[in-house]
Amino acid sequence: QISLKESGPALVKPTQTLTLTCTFSGFSLSTREVAVGWIRQPPGKALEWLALIYWDNSKHYSPSLQSRLTISKDTSKNQVVLTMTNIDPVDTAAYYCAHRTGSGNWYFDYWGQGILVTISS
């Protein structure tokens, strides 16, 4: 079955670069019509989509964060990596990765457990 798990630092200093890794199983990102996305959730707030990468390596980013985000995949390791530069305390949030499928009317069906990242000096 499909599972995903996020990993990375729990505490990051302002202005640094945050690197998060999503390690997954139960599917391959070389299979057509598959994608992995990143979504975050500040404490007590709503979900916010960040970035998406498809099986064919095409990518999409949130316009408000595009200049700070990079998403990449390592198909051989079953991993997707998200980097966010110039981190600020407002970036404190739980970060989730999720499997996306649906071929034409896509949806996130399986999510990781999330990782809480706190930005503080």
Added chain:
Amino acid sequence: EIVLTQSPDFQSVTPKEKVTITCRASQNIGTSLHWYQQKPGQSPKLLIKRASQSFSGVPSRFSGSGSGTDFTLTINGLEAEDAATYYCHQSFIFPLTFGGGTKVEIK
């Protein structure tokens, strides 16, 4: 950007009651609308895909309807385990967006 407006923000409901949550899109999104349940300390879980299709393993008391700009999530016969925040999400166009959430509390 498509804005999703959920209502109500909060609902306190007695077990076995019917719950209705609405999600309004700022423009026509067809059926590219999905519903998630998030319990405290957990990640979101898919309930309804494509406006009205139940996801595998989801109890039959959860149903979705709507198309275009107006969508509804219904819980027929609320159970104590349904206490959670519910989010709608559109995948019609980038950037992907989520509604602000509806918190359902059990009386």
